[in-house]
Amino acid sequence: MLLIECPYCGERPELEFVYGGQAHIARPQNAPDLSAQAWSDYLYQRDNTKGIHAERWRHTHGCGRFFNALRDTTTDHFIAIYKVGEAAPAALKTRKVAL
């Protein structure tokens, strides 16, 4: 069970959280005009990172807030926790959805 530091509440056990998948995948603003390929990429294509992964968590059984985290998938250690809307800390390459 991971220990996760909610940016609003502090360190809490994983039981209080729900995983939210890969971070920084914004829903396209112009969804109805997107090509099938671009829409499919948005819907279904996710990284399967070995190493540092930007991901979303929600403190469901706490403040209810979503936030982002960088986690090393080889060790499960968190490298950074940051709020929704903030850029991932440097040195991380995030995949952009082709628009």
Added chain:
Amino acid sequence: MNGALRVDAGGRINRARPLRFTFDGHELTGFEGDTLASALLANGVHLVGRSFKYHRPRGILAAGSEEPNALVAVRRDDARYTPNLRATQVELYDGLEAHSQNRWPSLSFDIGAVNDLLSPFIPAGFYYKTFMWPRSAWKSLYEPRIRAAAGLGESPTQADPDRYSNRYVHCDVLVVGAGPAGLAAASAAADVGARVILCDEQSELGGSLLGEPDGARAPQIEGERASAWLTQTIDTLTRNPRVSLLPRTTAFGYFPHNLVGLNQRLTDHLANPHPDSPRERQWQVRAQEVVLATGAIERPLVFPGNDRPGILLAAAARTYVNRYGVIPGSRAVVITACDEAYRAALDLHDAGVFIATIADVRAQAYGPLAERARRAGLPVQTLTTLVGTSGRLRVNAVQLARIGDDGKVIDGVQTMPCDLVLMSGGFTPSVHLFSQSRGKLAWDDKAQSFVPAQSAERVRSAGSCRGTFALAAVLEDGASAGSAAAGDAGFANTARRPAVPAADPAIGAYAGALPQPGESTGHKAFIDWQNDVTTRDLALATREGFRSIEHIKRYTTTGMATDQGKTSNLNALGFVSRQLDKPIPEVGLTTFRMPYTPVTFGAFAGFARGDLFDPTRTTPTHDWAARNGAVFEDVSLWKRARYFPRNGEAMHAAVARECLAVRKGCGIFDASTLGKIEVVGKDAVTFMNRMYVNAWTSLAVGRSRYGVLLRDDGFIYDDGVVARTAEDRFHVTTTTGGAARVLAMMEDFVQTEWPDLSVWLTSTTEQWAVIAVQGPHARRVLEGLVEGIDISAQAMPHMSVAPGRICGVPMLLFRVSFTGELGFEVNVPADFGLAVWEAIHAAGQQHGITPYGTEAMHVLRAEKGYIIVGQETDGTVTPDDAGLAWAIGKSKPDFVGKRSLQRPAMAAADRKQLVGLFTADSQVVLDEGTQVMLERDQRPPVRPLGHVTSSYYSPVLSRSIALALVAGGRARMGEALYVSTPNGDVPVQVTSPVFYDSEGARLNG
């Protein structure tokens, strides 16, 4: 023979406290401080079980938790019957009842032993190769037979009546293992003020020190005998309030972020456990720093016939003599590749055991221990291997052979009678927990073992679990690990070191099979005792092309028993390495998984069983429904009244009566479980337009609409009536099971996609009691109760919503129907739900008001073709598939799922569409989930057109009805299709999914 096989004094048993116990019904005696294994050996019992596959007679190999052979069942009563316990870990208590396993009719004469003779026909991969065909025979024939013939213990026949508790705890330093390294580490950390937990799987703290001789031959620590140092060290730790000592506590798993699972056995060692005491306690320890002092396990040697009773690990025999005062045999042969065996030989010699010879496979044995053995007059033969053993139920002789300078075995064997064989292939560091923590291992050539290298967590290893074996070095290693751990946890790092004289270093280790003559003796050489895996099995696997150790493991099952290969993995690796002619590090290592030793299921369940297994949610009218005879069903966590049988009615009769009451008079139904979300804010309507498919801008205050929610993949996720109660406020209802996930999805969009929207979401599911009053008389029932609202057909048409009061309490009244009849849903604060329900029920008596349950609700809605999300939908159903395309706001620029609905495949004519089915025989009720087919009695493979999603008997229509998803269904109206039933395929006619009142006249009444 009671007590005959004990030394007169010494050891950690209490000779003043004899304990009676039985083994397979034989009454025996041991002493307080004994394990079942030591007590059996003291009674001369070496044969304790039969092996898994070949039913070979097996004895006690080890003295600790690594024991692969001596698995027994301990019985207190029919429910308290624990199979597969290691006799080496079962503490003796007065009256203990133990049974051997895997034998019939008796341990000494076991019919299943014929498997041993048949073994040429049961090679590795036998199951995979032999029982392939026919497929049906696997379940009916092969599996039951294999299960009856193989396998170990039997399950208890009754539910576990014991209690199990659990505890979460934080500490600065967790020390796993209370041998010399662990004690030194815990002391060092405790000395500087750290909160320390020290756990050990054994009944006493002390680890390997417990197996050392006392008195003149005792090892010295800090100028005193090890036993005295042990007593004093434990005493100091016990008096420190910041230290928790947990004996009988196994660290079974290492989880991320330094969470370590401990399983503490509280009562298994007691003759009469207190009835209120939990049997076990599971600890979840979150430690700042962890010190692993888990020790090392002696490695057996692999030679033909190495599994006979009477063949023990050398260090285990030493423990039996020194700790338990047991003499495990009278005439011993020692076979070794490690100096430690000389120590065992010396201790046994001192206890009066005749050492016939010490056979050392190495060319040289000139370490201090070997010299001491020679000085004591013990015969030592180097370059000697063991090529065979004899003795049916206990070893009675061994065959030794010389190894030439070329490493090959020289012809000619020397037979040596004995009743005890001690073997040592060196020690394997216990890196299980370290490896579970994702730490990296490195190969240590000297110890022929993997040792911890790179930590992934805040963990360090100390002592023999990292290949440090000499006592002095172990103590120093433990103390410095404890100091460093405390330092990293924020305390002073004072390198405290106990002063110990230099001890004999243990040198030598062996991985693989001992050299054998070219001619095979035909005897099995076991690598994995518990799963009966031999050198021949591993050789077969490599011959058949297996290269990866992970594949070889699965093919041969080596290391896959409950002992997880504690004694076998390194020998398997060594053997395979030689077969493949690749160094061991290149062969690789299999994954270590939790639990270290088996853990009782009850310990994981803890208090979460029976009534506490899951929370139960009840509605405000629950007790009323129970009093009125309701039969409940579980809907997610809710208890919902399914039907209200009267006078012993069967379910179908009660449901028919309830349905007709709603159609002809009036019914009352508790709909409180519907999810309710209040969507509030100046952007509430924008938010709703983006989330739901419907157009919300045009919805007037005081009106409601059926809303459909998709995922972005275009498939239906949820549905429900949504009312606009103010310009900036929507009362959104969801399905009962979907309430939480719909709110989570909304929150996701609000927080992460559209943070610019001014909108707030609040779950109000449990704040409202919802009482549905449905049927032609519904208005008359409510007329006298409702205050402040004109509920006439003109003033309050279908789908209108109005605030008011009822019975003096505030109310939100919906004119809404899930039955197709004139209907209302009375929403009142939950605390008033029961009183209002009772008032409506009383007022409805003159109109024949009838409480109905979820079953009647299902029938009534199916008669109207109303879908239930999760029943008519399965995550692949679009609004159009379900006949709900009309709900979509066509002019909206976007909503969740819109882009996906534009995909050509989503409009394909052959998509499965919701239709009704009428069986040709109106009284046949189809099974839900059954396939719908184009033709009758097709031969497989059959490609079905779809499946039945809902099926009921409709009382008002006096016939069966069914909803189905059928490919191109709407174009098949009137067509005849077929649905399978237990009595064969039956014809059905495709029809509209609306079976009753398709014009909606009753709804608008």
